[in-house]
Amino acid sequence: VEASIPEPLREAWRKHSASEFTTKDEFEKELVRHIETTLARSLYNCDEHAAYSGTALAFRDRLIIEWNRTQQRQTLTDQKRVYYLSLEFLMGRALDNAMLNVGQKESARDINGVVTNCLTEGLKDLGFRIEDVISQEHDAALGNGGLGRLAACFLDSMATLNYPAWGYGLRYRYGIFKQEIIDGYQVEIPDYWLDNNPWEFPRHEITVDIQFYGTVRKYQDESGKLVHSWEDGEIVQAVAYDVPIPGYGTKTTNNLRLWSSKASSGEFDFQKFNAGDYESAVADQQRAETISAVLYPNDNLERGKELRLKQQYFWCAASLHDIVRRFKKSKRAWSEFPDQVAIQLNDTHPTMAIVELQRILIDIEGLEWDEAWNIVTKTFGYTNHTVLPEALEKWSVPLFQNLLPRHLQIIYDINLYFLQSVEKKFPNDREILSRVSIIEESHPKMVRMAYLAIIGSHKVNGVAELHSDLLKSTLFKDFVDIYGPDRFMNVTNGVTPRRWLHQANPELSALIAKKLGGHEFLTDLTLLDKLEAFVDDKEFRAEWSNIKTQNKLRLAKFIQETTGFKVNPTSLFDVQVKRIHEYKRQQLNIFGVIHRYLTIKAMSAEEKKKVVPRVSIIGGKAAPGYWMAKTIIHLINKVSSVVNNDSDVGDLLKVIFIQDYNVSKAEIICPASDISEHISTAGTEGSGTSNMKFVMNGGLIIGTCDGANIEITREIGESNIFLFGNLAEDVEELRHGHFYGKFELDPHLQKVFEAIKSGTFGDANEFQALISSIEEHGDYYLVSDDFNSYITTHEMVDEAFKQQDEWLAKSITSVARMGFFSTDRVINEYADSIWNVEPLVVKD
Ligand code: 475
The missing domain is CATH 3.40.50.2000 (Glycogen Phosphorylase B;)
Structure with missing residues (x-):
């Protein structure tokens, strides 16, 4: 591909593409340009928020170039990619993190947090303090708690370690609610966060039609093959929004793709509109947009609402479509799919992806069931985050039947083949069949998503040793008996030291760097062990203690x-x-x-x-x-x-x-x-x-x-x-x-x-x-x-x-x-033992 572009053309692009700021003048020029032209403000009405927006815009210009190059590189090498499917990404603020990761914000600050570099100085020249500007940013709060924040830390580590990795999620218009306390009571305020978000790139050209409801028509085609055709119902459009994820100190900038729902611009609505049925046309549109409107605010709880299942399928189907499209461009045989694609399910919320891939392979691509199912199970891994019974997802069969009729059929088939294999293995045990069935025989019947996720994955992991042990000895015990212990493993969680040490505590990070002779510990956290040699160092202790005091003062304030x-x-x-x-x-x-x-x-x-x-x-x-x-x-x-x-x-x-x-x-x-x-x-x-x-x-x-x-x-x-x-x-x-x-x-x-x-x-x-x-x-x-x-x-x-x-x-x-507790260690464990993917490192 690259060779097909003539050298002079390449040279011209190279010459004019934006590079890192090397002087504060360069930065100021860009900042002022964005404030005056992109934001249409001036010296006289540039408040701190405008200064934030200008800085973010100037900065993302640099980010997006590395992002583009990374995507090109990954396409060219065409090696295995990992896709992290999570209904939640609790990202927090992006600007500070992006500046640190790309190395534009010097970490060598003094104890008062004063930084001497072009961004800080540039902002100061224009009348702003970098801390105040950074704190203007609205948190991207597309998550509830631990599960969503873990996904965000994973993205940081995957980019830092140069893994070709994509996150897939939903672009909620409202993140987790804002909490106010009034008379001692919690009051919830909607978190509308999307206005002027400089960190997302709408990709209006990347849309996927997603179907709901309807019926399944069964017939034999000319060759006598049984065909299941999912017909009618309604179509909602998924539109891609991309968020760049810069790695720390690397050239890799990965992608987080978030899907937004939109009414499909089908004739149907248009006809209604022309016929004067405005209200119903508008209602259709609103119903479509409701799908990605709001994050469910429950942590460790599932309530079985139809809209939630709609969200899950909408996002899984759009992501799968995207992944399959990318795979098909490589013109490889379907059997190679699991060599090119690893999909990790962040809890059971994306379990529909298993069913959707099976549907694509058998209904659309015409593969045989066994061949397709073999591909599916080699592709998926499932992470469980909780043993609390109230958090385990179950969907009522009637609800499923109505919303996703073809998927329910496939689930029944998956279950049938699975139970047959169990029966073969335990011929005299009737009890086990009802215990492990994907369908719970209650009123109404329920689909047990965790069981479906286990059956459709090649690895299942818990997030700490005790937790993984409990999964094996209680919740998933029967499945250990059925599949053997190898399908079940532990990957103990971590956090990214970039955000949670370097960014949150720059003084401590600087002190550690001073002692260890550099910031290498941020990408190899085990280097921290060298600190133990200084435990008795009086001066070091005093500095350590002083930093804690400063941080406590900041919190007290x-x-x-x-x-x-x-x-x-x-x-x-x-x-x-x-x-x-x-x-x-x-x-x-x-x-x-x-x-x-x-x-x-x-x-x-x-x-x-x-x-x-x-x-x-x-x-x-x-x-x-x-x-x-x-x-x-x-x-x-x-x-x-x-x-x-x-x-x-x-x-x-x-x-x-x-x-x-x-x-x-x-x-x-x-x-x-x-x-x-x-x-x-x-x-x-x-x-x-x-x-x-x-x-x-x-x-x-x-x-x-x-x-x-x-x-x-x-x-x-x-x-x-x-x-x-x-x-x-x-x-x-x-x-x-x-x-x-x-x-x-x-x-x-x-x-x-x-x-x-x-x-x-x-x-x-x-x-x-x-x-x-x-x-x-x-x-x-x-x-x-x-x-x-x-x-x-x-x-x-x-x-x-x-x-x-x-x-x-x-x-x-x-x-x-x-x-041990860096997500870099965690991601390497997933990569080696579940995904089987290699980093894609680039030299300068
Ligand atoms: C665990 N959220 C933590 C963390 O692994 C663990 C569930 C259902 C619906 C909506 N949200 C959820 C969780 O289950 C969740 O956040 N789990 C947490 O995952 C990361 O560290 O112990 O509670």
Whole structure:
């Protein structure tokens, strides 16, 4: 292809294509040009937001050139690509990340964050501070929590490691809602985020027609072959929007393709319109656009809504069409499809892709069932993120039948062949057939998506060791018996050190770089182990400690600006930020805070002198329909207003609820914690990833033996983490005991409940459900069982914090041992053991 373009032509393009800014003048010129022409603003009406837009535009011009080259390169080499299908990509802000990854934002800042490079200086010349400009950007919040953020970290690592990889998702018009707290209650505000988004490129020429509803007509063609023809119904158009994903310090800029729904411009609507039936024509259009309108705001919960299934199929079908089109251009035989394409399913949300590929191969391309199914299973891998029963996707058969009639037939066939093979293997076991059937024989019948995903994939993985073990021994046990253990594996999660260390904590990153002689650790995180040699270095410790203090000051300032509460930065900052969920046990946290409050209230002045002052910081969103989670938020806010205004307590305890917790707030919060809480009931958290972010930033953690806490402990050492509570292996028996009346409320927790019931935190009725779920309804999450262990472990935290030297040693040692938790390691594991793809490295 390249050779066909004459040299002079190539030379002309090369000469004029944009390159990195080398002087601030170059940058300023571009910035002013974009502000004056693209944005139609001037010196007189250029506010910080316009400065942000101008900077982003100037910058994306550079990004897009590498993006183009990467795509060309990947097309030319035509090697295997990986496609990451995720209904959520929780990206956060792009500008800062893009500047860092492309190396235009020097990391060599001083302690005040002052940078000396062309972007900073250029903006300063025009009257702006780079930090203020960066913070104008609206977070891209196309995700709920862990699952969506993991997908974003994966994109960063895949590009950084030069894998030919695409993300596929939905372009929601509304991301996760914004949270406001009014009178202590969560209020949801729509997150309309798309106006003037400089990071997406609409590809109006790339559209796919997606069919819904209709009927299946069966007939024999001329050759006598049975044909299934899916006819009628309605067509919705998928339009591609591309988001460039720059790798850190590489030439690879990968693509995230997001699909937006649009009414197909078929004659049908047009006829209605011409016939004067405007309303119905408009209604059709709106119905089509509704598909990609809004992200479902549930984390770890599936509710079986038709629109959700529509979203899933719309996105899977558009992505598959795109992937197949790309494959067909290579003119290879279908049997080579799995050598060219690996598709990873981020949870069961994209499971329809399995069925859709099978449909394309048998109904459209005319392959035989077995040949097609062999291709399908070699292509897909499935990642499970949770064992919570309420999060497992099931779709009602009647709903399926109506929306996707042909797909339901294919699912029934997949199930038939599968059950036949099971029967062959276990001829005398009737029970197993109904246990593993894709169709649950309930009323109505349900399609079990996780089973379909297992059957249609060659590898299934969990996200931390305990989680993967639990999958094998409980949820998917029968499938291990059927397929053998090799289909099931573990890939422990990680986070990208670029965003979660370098970008969020530039001072710490700079200090580490100074000690290790460069920033190589950002692409080989195991190099952090060299830090351990400096644990006893006095000067180094002082610098380390000073950085934590600066980060705490920054958070304290943020807290004062957003809540009005003043917190003392020498206090112990105790943080729990994540989605609010009973299994994550923010209720345990706030009950612990109340216990602390009551303890301080009962102290003499002498006793108070020994107390380690503490700031309890809690943040997170509750799903709008999750009433218990909302009650927890309400209690936290009531406790906050009582405790923070109690002069008996003063600085000894402050309680802060951070409103609207999101990625960009996490970047301020993670570097500022002394201790963070990862306290889920053992066996319930898949992995957790913020635990990794906090430790990477020099915070210690208090946690249960759950998810990746276990591997973090193994890496950093038991003496560097505060573990408490019952073990996963004992949970079932404890729950069983509760059910049969074996339950004694922890006496300290009882005191806490008495305080709540007596109205200390306002109307006690408001919190009754929270209390009775423990006292009367079996304490499913073992709050009472773990309470004593929790509060005594917090006392140990206080004591440890008094020994600042030892605390610092723990902090430094932990960071030094966190090399394992980079998503670079994670992606390499997926690439080697699931995808079988190689990086595509380019030399300069
Ligand atoms: C786990 N979201 C974390 C993280 O692996 C884990 C489910 C259904 C519908 C909508 N959203 C979901 C999740 O299940 C989810 O976020 N899971 C999380 O995935 C990454 O670290 O333990 O809870």
